Structures are given as C-alpha cells and as structure tokens.
Amino acid sequence: AQSSQLEKLFCAPGNPGTMDIAENVSIEAEDIKALADFAEKERIGLTVVGPELPLTLGIVDEFESRGLKIFGPDQKTAELEGSKVFAKQFLERHNIPTARARIVDSPEKAVEVLDSGQFSFPLVVKADGLAAGKGAIICKDREEAEAAINLIMVEKKFGESGRRILVEEFLRGRETSFIVLSDGTNIFPFVTTMDHKAVYEGDKGPNTGGMGAISPSPFIDEDLFSQIMESIVLPSVTHMREEGRKYKGVLYVGLMLTEEGPKVLEYNCRFGDPETQPQVLRMKSDFIDILLSIVEENAGKKQIEWSPNASACVVLASGGYPQNYEKGKKIEGLEETSRIPGVTVFHAGTRYQNGEYYTNGGRVLGVCASEEDLSKTLEKIYTAIPGISFEGMHFRKDIGAVKEEGK
Ligand SMILES: Nc1ncnc2c1ncn2[C@@H]1O[C@H](COP(=O)(O)OP(=O)(O)O)[C@@H](O)[C@H]1O
Ligand SMILES: [Mg+2]
Structure with missing residues (x-):
C-alpha cells in the first residue's frame, strides 16, 4: 500500500507510531479552521480524514471551499454516521x-413504544447522534430500557445526541x-475481516474496541460477499447519490449476519480499528x-x-482494560520488535518521552x-x-480461532 507519490506526510495530531513515518503536527482533528490553514500554508496535496467527528463537523466542506483536496464525505453525507435517525429512515425508505x-x-413516547409490545426483550435503545461508542444500549428487560431512556433523554448523558432516540429490535x-x-458511484471493497471484540479468550468477558482481527473472514464467502454488495452496499451508495449526498470516502457498514441474511446495524464513515490494520497489510495498490x-x-x-x-x-492492552486501567507504564522492547522483518506494530495508546515509550490508553499496540x-x-x-512488555500487559492468545454460534 506504500505510495511513490508521497513526498512528505504530516499527521495531525499523530501519535508516537506515526512519528517515524510522518511529521506530527499538534493540531487536534476537530480544529477544522486550523487544519485548513495549515493545509493552505504547507500546500498539502491531499488530506485524508481519519475520525468521524471532523467529518460530521464539516471539515470536507471547509477544505473544498478553499480549493483544498480532501478525502472523506461532506457534512451532509456524513450524517449517515452522525445521525442514526437519518440512517434508519434512509434504510427504511430504500428497503x-x-x-x-x-x-x-x-x-x-419512548415509554409508549415499550408499552405497545412491538419489541420483545432484549431490545436496543440508541441515541441519535455521536456518543463516542456509548450511545447504543442493549436492554434485557423493561427496567433496563427505562434506565437507558432516562440516561439518554432525561439526564442527557450524550447532550443533543440524545434529543431523539431509536427503540430497536435486537438482532x-x-x-x-x-x-x-466509494467515489459516490463506484465501490472499491476492502478484503473481508473478522474481529474479536470480547476481552478474553473464547470470546468471553465484556466487549472492547477490539482485541484483534484477521483477514480474510472465515464467515464471508463469495456468495455472502456478493449478497452484501448487492443488497446493502450498492443500494446505500446509489440512493445516497440520488438524494444529493454523493458518498466520497470510507464507508464502513456494521452488519449482523442473521438467519434472514445480512442486516445493517449502523454506518460509519471511517475505517475500522483493529480490522483495517490487517486489511492494509494486504493492500498491494x-x-x-x-x-x-x-x-x-x-x-x-x-x-x-x-x-x-x-x-x-x-x-496488546493495558491491565484492567476495558474497565479501569492505569496509564504511563514503560514499554520495553518496542523498537526491536518493530524491526523484525514481516512484523508491523501499530500504535494505539502510546506516549513518547525522552527516548522511551509509555502506555497511554486501554489498547496500546497492534502487532500485525x-x-x-x-x-x-x-x-x-x-x-x-x-x-x-509493560506492566499489566494482556492480549488474547486465540485471535483467529473460530467460535461456533450459540456461545
Ligand atoms: N439491533 C441490534 N441488535 C443486536 N445488537 C445490536 C443492535 N444494534 C447495536 N447492537 C450492538 O451494539 C453495538 C453498538 O451499536 P451501534 O449501532 O454500532 O452504535 P455505536 O457504534 O454508534 O455505539 C453494535 O456493535 C452491536 O454489537
Ligand atoms: Mg458501532
């Protein structure tokens, strides 16, 4: 995936891993004006947006209005991730x-929906807007559903993101x-992946942001791949374009492979972590x-x-993650291991200080x-x-193992 067209790479804000291949610039990803100023000043030939927040804040619109090239959906199009209400209505309108x-x-009204008995338990209560991955709550009974509605709509835990909610069938x-x-018309699928969200071996324990991933996925054969493309990805991109929201960028479709076929859980307008790490290692273009x-x-x-x-x-995760964990543990052996031929170590939660690396998050490194x-x-x-090694380091020793359905 390396490019001959690259003269110089900047990362804002970057991390200690990007420091070796790029110049890190201390501008936050949400600081759209400062980023556009920087791109103008440095005559940046192409800006690629990583996270969803700047996309939903309109970074692409700002760059394009200044004639700067940028990869990602514009603000209106990024609503596909930024508003679960928009996404659900879009999905329904196009079957x-x-x-x-x-x-x-x-x-x-949420309680009326519960009363109506349209949804059996468990069901899912979701805040409309971005909620840093905390806004979708699976409720096993009425009490939990009322608590979730209360948290999102009364306590306003996620602010304006919770002004509207979805009460959803559990798949x-x-x-x-x-x-x-996608460029809004053509679709360029990435190779398939399977990730492991649970913290412990055997897919046990609470969910994390992801403890590992493999590519290809053992669950997506050619037939299913075609079915996903034809029944979900292609209509999504096509109908967005028809609605005046040309989807240029990364489209990440979260799916549940149900007995009735694949169904959309949500859209994201960014890559997947950790899935994209094994994906990019296979990219030859x-x-x-x-x-x-x-x-x-x-x-x-x-x-x-x-x-x-x-x-x-x-x-490689911090001791205690995904619950409470400590940061600032010194990481030993990182540079030597990163130099092993065929091994790529991506940084997630690390900090670099005076020639040493320290842990700085729950998920610390991805060894690929x-x-x-x-x-x-x-x-x-x-x-x-x-x-x-670092104090408390833990990782799953069974990444790639296939767990049969039914837990
Ligand atoms: N309808 C559903 N049925 C079963 N599980 C769901 C459903 N909706 C969401 N989930 C679970 O909750 C997680 C988070 O929901 P998602 O819609 O992806 O919101 P977000 O990623 O914005 O928090 C999903 O990855 C999935 O595991
Ligand atoms: Mg999600």
Missing part, C-alpha cells in the same frame, strides 16, 4: 435490510464489519493513487489490488503480520509479542 425500529423525540447472529471506499482518483473523480477504471495472503492483528496463510501469520505475531 435496505436493517433492524426494525421506532424513532421518538420524548421519554413519554441475533454474527456481527461483522464490511468496509469499502498504491493507496494514494486510489484516494486521489476518488477525490478527483476519475477512479472509474481503478481497482484495489490485494495480496492473496492472510493477515492478522493482535492487540501477513504471511502465506493464517497459521504462519499468527505464528509470526505470537513469536514477536514476547519481545514487548
């Missing part, structure tokens, strides 16, 4: 498979993400070439070329490799991991 839901704008099945790039041609709207004949090899990522097959890939990663 794209998704969980049944009711949208309400007051706690009284059973295997959850997966499906990531593509020049990434900047693809991104630029999407921005310049001449990607029609392009294709992303992928390695047939497998790939994987194992996350891509080899001929999955077992060789995992062997490479698990042989490398003991080279790294």
Whole structure:
C-alpha cells in the first residue's frame, strides 16, 4: 500500500507510531479552521480524514471551499454516521435490510413504544447522534430500557445526541464489519475481516474496541460477499447519490449476519480499528493513487489490488482494560520488535518521552503480520509479542480461532 507519490506526510495530531513515518503536527482533528490553514500554508496535496467527528463537523466542506483536496464525505453525507435517525429512515425508505425500529423525540413516547409490545426483550435503545461508542444500549428487560431512556433523554448523558432516540429490535447472529471506499458511484471493497471484540479468550468477558482481527473472514464467502454488495452496499451508495449526498470516502457498514441474511446495524464513515490494520497489510495498490482518483473523480477504471495472503492483528492492552486501567507504564522492547522483518506494530495508546515509550490508553499496540496463510501469520505475531512488555500487559492468545454460534 506504500505510495511513490508521497513526498512528505504530516499527521495531525499523530501519535508516537506515526512519528517515524510522518511529521506530527499538534493540531487536534476537530480544529477544522486550523487544519485548513495549515493545509493552505504547507500546500498539502491531499488530506485524508481519519475520525468521524471532523467529518460530521464539516471539515470536507471547509477544505473544498478553499480549493483544498480532501478525502472523506461532506457534512451532509456524513450524517449517515452522525445521525442514526437519518440512517434508519434512509434504510427504511430504500428497503435496505436493517433492524426494525421506532424513532421518538420524548421519554413519554419512548415509554409508549415499550408499552405497545412491538419489541420483545432484549431490545436496543440508541441515541441519535455521536456518543463516542456509548450511545447504543442493549436492554434485557423493561427496567433496563427505562434506565437507558432516562440516561439518554432525561439526564442527557450524550447532550443533543440524545434529543431523539431509536427503540430497536435486537438482532441475533454474527456481527461483522464490511468496509469499502466509494467515489459516490463506484465501490472499491476492502478484503473481508473478522474481529474479536470480547476481552478474553473464547470470546468471553465484556466487549472492547477490539482485541484483534484477521483477514480474510472465515464467515464471508463469495456468495455472502456478493449478497452484501448487492443488497446493502450498492443500494446505500446509489440512493445516497440520488438524494444529493454523493458518498466520497470510507464507508464502513456494521452488519449482523442473521438467519434472514445480512442486516445493517449502523454506518460509519471511517475505517475500522483493529480490522483495517490487517486489511492494509494486504493492500498491494498504491493507496494514494486510489484516494486521489476518488477525490478527483476519475477512479472509474481503478481497482484495489490485494495480496492473496492472510493477515492478522493482535492487540496488546493495558491491565484492567476495558474497565479501569492505569496509564504511563514503560514499554520495553518496542523498537526491536518493530524491526523484525514481516512484523508491523501499530500504535494505539502510546506516549513518547525522552527516548522511551509509555502506555497511554486501554489498547496500546497492534502487532500485525501477513504471511502465506493464517497459521504462519499468527505464528509470526505470537513469536514477536514476547519481545514487548509493560506492566499489566494482556492480549488474547486465540485471535483467529473460530467460535461456533450459540456461545
Ligand atoms: N439491533 C441490534 N441488535 C443486536 N445488537 C445490536 C443492535 N444494534 C447495536 N447492537 C450492538 O451494539 C453495538 C453498538 O451499536 P451501534 O449501532 O454500532 O452504535 P455505536 O457504534 O454508534 O455505539 C453494535 O456493535 C452491536 O454489537
Ligand atoms: Mg458501532
């Protein structure tokens, strides 16, 4: 995925991992004006937006109004992630498979929906807007549902994001993400992945942001891949364009693979962590070439070329994560391990100070490799991991293992 077109790379704000390949600039991702000023001053040829918040705040609109090239959906289009109400209404209006839901704008109406018995338990209560991944609450009974409604609409835990909520049917099945790039018309699917959200081996314990991932996914064969493209991704992109919201950027579709087929849980307008780490290791095409041609709207004949090899990522997490954990633990062996041929270590929660690396988050590092097959890939990663250590470090030793349905 490395590009010959790259002269210089800046990351704002970046992290100690990007420090080695880029110049980190201390501007926050939400500081749109400062970022646009910086891009103008440095004559940046292409800006690629990582997180969703600046997209929903209109960073693409700001850059484009100044004639700066930027990769990502504009503010109106990013509503697909920024508003779950918009996304649900969009899905319903176009008969794209998704969980049944009711949208309400007051706690009284929410309770009426509970009373109506349209949804059995468990059900899901979701805040409309962004809530840093905390706004979707699975409720196993009436009491929990009322507590969730109260938290979001009365206590206003997520502020304006909770002005409207969805009461949603709980879908059973295997959850997966499906990531593509789009220019609004053409779709460039990424290779499939399977991630492991639970903190402990055997997919036990509370969910995390993700403890590891492999590619390809053992659950998405060619037929299912085509079905997802045809029944979900293509209509999503096409109908967005028809509604005047040309989707240029990363489209991450969160899916539940149910007995009735794949259904949309939500859309994101960003890559997946950790899924995208094994994905990029398999990308053979020049990434900047693809991104630029999407921005310049001449990607029609392009294709992303992928390695047939497998790939994987194992996350090294802080002691206690996903509950309380301490930061600031010194990381040993990181540089040596990062230098092992075929091993790539991505930084998540790290801090660099006076030549040393320290932990600075729950998920600290992602140790990745891509080899001929999955077992060789995992062997490479698990042989490398003991080279790294920090107090409390834990990771799953069964990334890639397939857990049968039914828990
Ligand atoms: N209808 C549903 N049925 C079952 N699980 C769900 C449903 N909606 C959400 N979830 C679970 O909750 C998680 C978070 O919900 P999501 O809609 O992705 O919101 P967000 O990522 O913005 O918090 C999902 O990853 C999924 O595990
Ligand atoms: Mg989600």
